[in-house]
Amino acid sequence: MDRRSLIVGGVALGTAWLAGCSRSDDPPAPPTPTAPTRPSPSASADDPQPQPIDPRLDGTIASGLNVPWAIVFLSDGSALVTQRDDASIVRVSQDGDIAAVGDVPGVVPGGEGGLQGLAVAPDDESALYLYLTGPEDNRVVRAEFDGERLGAVEPILTGLRKAFNHQGGAMAFDRRGHLYVAVGDAADAGSAQDRRALNGSILRIDTEGRPVDGNPFGNEVWSYGHRNVEGLAFDADGRLWATEFGDKGGDELNRIVKGGNYGWPIVEGDAGDDRFVRPQVTWTFEEASPAGLAISGDHAFVAALRGRRLWQVPLEGGSARRPRDFLVDELGRLRSVAVAPDGSLWVGTSNTDGRGEPRRGDDRLVRVVISQ
DSSP: OOOOOOOOOOSSOOOOOOOTTOOOOOOOOOOOSOOOOOOOOOOOSSSSSOOOOOOEEEEEEEEOOEEEEEEOOOTTOEEEETTTTTTTTEEOOTTTTEEEEEEEETTBBBBTBSEEEEEOOOTTTSSSEEEEOSSSSSEEEEEEEEESSSSEEEEEEEOOOOOOSOOOEEEEEEEOOOEEEOOOOOOOOOGGOOTTOSTEEEEEOOOTBBBBBTOSSSSSSSEEOOEEEEEEEOOOTOOEEEEEEOOOSEEEEEOOOTBBBOOTOOOSOOOOOTTTTOOEEEEGGGGGOEEEEEEEEEEEEEEEEETTTEEEEEETTTTTTTEEETTTTTTSEEEEEOOOTTTOOEEEESSSSSSOOOOOTTTOEEEEEEEO
């Protein structure tokens, strides 16, 4: 394999600094998770593969944006986009027209924090759910939305510890209207193995911020042992997937299961330890720093920051197959990706985040056409 080759079902050992992340410590050993682990795939050339898809760059949709962190499409085909450091939301039409939706009060940008995740409940566009960094904590808020402008903003989940990095921030609704929220370990690795703590976890809450009946530990926690998840997406069968930044053992794509322990900081990458849910895919840091995640049909698409590329990961029966990379070094750092109503991908760059090298027009949203 060349230096860009993916390591699947193995541990990518490396000491390279992961852009946007620090490396941290060890807590006590956890209990055995209730979640099943998957067999380690060989990802050989003989593995059955879904029909290949060839993503193709199809031009710039909008330019002059500020760290576009999350992209969510509305029923009219336009997209709402959070701008992390500006603490604002804009609406982008299919033709690329940009309209201000509003500034979000109480946001304190800094490090990897600011205005991050965005979610809209199924069949209800009257409220926006946002993940943001405030003066004292990270929190989830609900903002009234009249279709054009933001209204009143109400916190629904507060007290999530913040730090310079490892904020998490991804959010996604399932079909039943439950909201999943990825909370980083806030550079305190020990919290990730504490099922009573909300940091280092993926949460499942209702639209009032309360734990959902049936959560595995009687609180908001759905899965734990996470370091820094910045991408969440559901596949067509309702399975939840997540991208995760690693420390020294490799970045990950995980399938999230109820009560699953994903190992951080005791293990990372595929350590072959059956106490923990094994990752579906691992990458070296140079290839990834996986941020945004979108799923179209039987393919996942992962936006890579340090890797400066878009990864396409075939999915089959709840398992991931050998990925392929596209747009390598063509656009710089990639942070956000979403499936548009016409089946194309909208991909957001992240070159104005203080770690990239801004190019003319950055940050941008570009359209990527995917065809079989």
